[in-house]
Amino acid sequence: GTINLPAKSEYSGVDVETAYQFGQVGPGDLMVTLGANFIIHAGRKDNNQKGQLLYPDYRFNLNVDYSFNNVDLFATWRYRAESKDRVNNTVNAPNLNTMKAASYLDVRASYRATDTVQFYVGATNLFDASPQLMGFSHASRNTAGTNGTVYDVIGRQVFAGLNVDF
16 A cells, blocks of 8 residues: 655744843842744745744743732733734635734732742733634634634633642
8 A cells, every 4th residue: 555644844943032030129029031932934845834823923922920028920921923824825815814913911919828828819811802713614613713722712711729738
């Protein structure tokens, strides 16, 4: 028999990660970190999918952490650039092929009551950003009408909890 192997996929890009500890700011300590990814090539050598939905030109996470006394406040801004549903579009109308940039803010606050007890509350997608609806070809494959790998399909989620070390 014949075995048909798919073409080899190649990925390249630049990842940047940086952190800055501001030290004492007001009553507490402030730290900011940034992780970013810039894609140069994604996919087969003869079919660069850079800029396509799963491979936006760039994306980043910006984290801010502020700690004072027994309180920690943390926020993450998740961002991904505008992209195309299909880079070599032959299916969708141009207005259906452009996928808007996505931006989400996640927050968390915690309080360490003792050396072994910590309370926390938070929210993901704090501003309840809605996912972009996609063309029929995607909507027919799932009930969300979008791509759950790329977009937050659940919306805002609020949580609270207790950590106990013993």
